[in-house]
Amino acid sequence: xxxxxxxxCVLSVFFVAAFGEKAFSAETHTALMAHDAWAPPSLDxxxxxxxxxxxxxxxxxxxxxxxxxxxxxxxxxxxxxxSEGGKVKMRRVEKIVIPAQGTLNMxxxxxxxxxxxxxxxxxxxxxxxxxxxxxxxxxxKVSFTVSQAxxxxxxxxxxxxxxxx
Amino acid sequence: MKRSVVSWLxxxxxxxxxxxxxxxxxxxVTPPPxxxxxxxxxxxxxxxxDANGNTVTEQDYRGKYTLVFFGFxxxxxICPTALLVVRNALDHLGxxxxxxxxxxxxxxxxxxxxxxxxxxxxxxxxxxxxxxGTPEQIKKAAxxxxxxxxxxxxKESGLGYVMDHSGFLYLMGPNGKYLAHYPxxxxxxxxxxxxxxxxx
Numbered sequence: 001x002x003x004x005x006x007x008x009c010v011l012s013v014f015f016v017a018a019f020g021e022k023a024f025s026a027e028t029h030t031a032l033m034a035h036d037a038w039a040p041p042s043l044d045x046x047x048x049x050x051x052x053x054x055x056x057x058x059x060x061x062x063x064x065x066x067x068x069x070x071x072x073x074x075x076x077x078x079x080x081x082x083s084e085g086g087k088v089k090m091r092r093v094e095k096i097v098i099p100a101q102g103t104l105n106m107x108x109x110x111x112x113x114x115x116x117x118x119x120x121x122x123x124x125x126x127x128x129x130x131x132x133x134x135x136x137x138x139x140x141k142v143s144f145t146v147s148q149a150x151x152x153x154x155x156x157x158x159x160x161x162x163x164x165x
Numbered sequence: 166m167k168r169s170v171v172s173w174l175x176x177x178x179x180x181x182x183x184x185x186x187x188x189x190x191x192x193x194v195t196p197p198p199x200x201x202x203x204x205x206x207x208x209x210x211x212x213x214x215d216a217n218g219n220t221v222t223e224q225d226y227r228g229k230y231t232l233v234f235f236g237f238x239x240x241x242x243i244c245p246t247a248l249l250v251v252r253n254a255l256d257h258l259g260x261x262x263x264x265x266x267x268x269x270x271x272x273x274x275x276x277x278x279x280x281x282x283x284x285x286x287x288x289x290x291x292x293x294x295x296x297x298g299t300p301e302q303i304k305k306a307a308x309x310x311x312x313x314x315x316x317x318x319x320k321e322s323g324l325g326y327v328m329d330h331s332g333f334l335y336l337m338g339p340n341g342k343y344l345a346h347y348p349x350x351x352x353x354x355x356x357x358x359x360x361x362x363x364x365x
Contacts, residue, residue, distance in 0.1 A: 043238070043245060045284030048324075050241040075323030079241065087313060088243055088349065089329045092322045108242045109350065116323035155246060155353075 031059030032098070032134050037144040039115075040151040042122040049073065049115035049122045051130060051144050052106040057098040065096035067133035074117030076130060081109055108154050122146045207335055207343040208233070209309035213270065213298040216283025221296065223341055230265040230364055234334040234349070235312045237273035238285045239324065243332060244269075247349045248289040251334070254356040255292055264364050267293045272314040273328050274303050310335055336363055 037053035049072070057063045068076035078093040093111070098104045106112050113130065115122075122128060124146055132140045208223070215221050232251060236244035248269065255262040269286055271277035274297050277285070286295035298306070307314055314330040332349030336359075344363050347356060 040242070040245070043285060043288040045281045045286075045288070046238045048239050048241065077322060077324075079327075081241075081243065083243075083332070083350075087329065088332045089317075090241065090327045092319055092324075092327075094321075108246060112241055114241055114324070151246075151249075155249065 031057055031061075032063050032132070032137075032140065033058060034132070034140070034142040037130075037142050038150045039122055039128060039144045039146050041124045041146055041148050042115075042118055044121075047116075047118050049118050051113040051115060051128070052108070053113075053142065053144065054106065055098055055104040055132075057100060057102050060100050062100055062102075063098045064135040065098070065132060066135045067139075068113065068130065070115060070128060070130045072118060072120050072122065072128050073115035074119065075114075077114045077116065078106075078111065079114045080111050083109070108151070124148045205343045207310055207346070208337050208341060211302070211306035211309055213296040213302055213306060214279055216279050216286070216295050218279045226266055226268070227341060228339050230339060230344075230360075231337045232265055232267040232334055232360075233270065233310060233337060234268070234332075235270045235272050235307060235310070235314065235330060236332075237271050237328050237330070238277050238281055239273065240328070243349055245288075247332070247334065247351075248286070248293060250351065250353045250356060251293065252289045253353040254360060257353065257357040258360060258364075261361070261364055262292065265360065268296060269293055270296045270303070270306055272303060272307060272312070272330050273316075274298060274300055336360065338363075 033056045035054045035056060037051070039049060039051035042049040055065075065078070068078065070076050078096050080091050080093055082089045082091065092114075096104070104111065115130075126146045128144050128146060130142050130144060132142055134140070210223055212220060212222050234247065234251075236247070238244075248267075251267050255265060255267065258265070269282070271282050277295075277297050279297055282295035282297045286293040296306075297303070312331050312333070314328060316326050317329055318326045334347045334349065334351070334356075335343065336345040336347075338344050345359060347359065
């Protein structure tokens with residue numbers, strides 16, 4: 001059984017590799033669009049920031065994001081939150097793929113862009129740029145609005161039950 | 166060929182499904198018992214360091230309700246949003262807010278020095294107390310509150326490591342005894358109402 005599973009895993013990796021190669025070679029630069037790009041103001045004492053957007057893939061092939069960068073941070077990474085039974089884990093997403101005609105939706109408490117090593121504070125009502133590079137296409141400069149109001153709006157959707165776990 | 170690919174896919178999806186179903190039950194963390202189950206052993210003695218570098222213990226907060234929670238400054242949004250909710254809930258409490266001291270204890274003392282934690286909590290007004298300490302002091306405080314935390318190395322990340330932690334807020338009475346706990350994702354209305362119901 002273990003052996004069968006191992007073979008299965010290997011084969012599925014081959015399958016994805018073969019299929020992926022073909023898919024990612026397609027022209028993708030106009031297919032990827034960023035919507036509702038925003039970031040909360042950075043906090044004094046923290047040299048990290050966070051930013052959110054919804055990436056939409058309007059093409060019929062998956063799009064892989066190969067590079068993220070910004071003039072306001074040393075490193076930009078996509079991270080995810082996993083919250084289970086009151087335990088919170090944050091993990092870097094190693095391979096970022098947006099499915100064909102699909103979306104990658106970032107939001108507080110979920111997927112988010114980590115701006116690590118801020119070179120300047122993110123000030124309310126300002127704009128920052130994050131460069132997003134998709135495999136096989138040019139760098140896309142996405143403007144993110146720094147907004148405390150937007151953060152407060154996002155907080156309103158939080159649960160108001162004291163006893164959900 | 167086409168058919169075998171489809172059947173492989175179905176099998177892969179099936180296994181992924183089983184893992185997704187089984188995984189969380191293995192990883193489940195039991196929240197601390199609530200009121201009504203007898204004496205709750207949450208909280209206790211701690212020795213930590215405040216933003217000015219002074220040593221503080223739980224005795225320094227006797228006579229006040231404390232809202233204790235653990236986090237860290239490199240926490241992208243769970244800690245800041247919880248702090249924002251706490252600040253807003255205390256604002257809603259008006260005069261009664263003076264009876265409660267929110268205490269934010271870092272689980273990442275390596276990065277969160279007294280200066281860093283002090284500046285960080287100031288983002289949320291003047292009420293929140295930020296505490297740090299040696300790794301041993303932090304461990305002891307976290308153990309007292311049955312708080313789970315772990316440092317997870319990620320050498321490829323610009324962060325170097327990330328922190329896992331349990332995200333509960335604990336309301337402790339003026340005598341230091343446990344009164345209630347809340348998930349980090351609690352809304353400000355629910356928190357305000359519960360705080361109101363507990364404080365006298």
